[in-house]
Amino acid sequence: MKFTKASLVVSAAALSLGLAACDGANENAMEDAGEQQAEAVNERVDTMEDAGTISDAQSDAITDQAEDKADAMEEQGEAMDDAQGM
Numbered sequence: 001m002k003f004t005k006a007s008l009v010v011s012a013a014a015l016s017l018g019l020a021a022c023d024g025a026n027e028n029a030m031e032d033a034g035e036q037q038a039e040a041v042n043e044r045v046d047t048m049e050d051a052g053t054i055s056d057a058q059s060d061a062i063t064d065q066a067e068d069k070a071d072a073m074e075e076q077g078e079a080m081d082d083a084q085g086m
Helices: 005-020 025-051 056-083
Strands: none
Touching (some): 025 056
């Protein structure tokens, strides 16, 4: 069976929605906040890269750091939910 890029994205999104239903309130809130922050960083980095003020490698490093921070925020929210017995 041949999958298109779009079908893979749709499948991944559907799976993530199913998994999100298992998350607690704090984890979901922290994940959303982290993703919003990471997206804002990504937009600024793309602008800086397009303007030639940073290199591709610098862009990748900053983006990776923002995504790591978002993951840490989600984990913190999960820990908060676990502590509350959620």
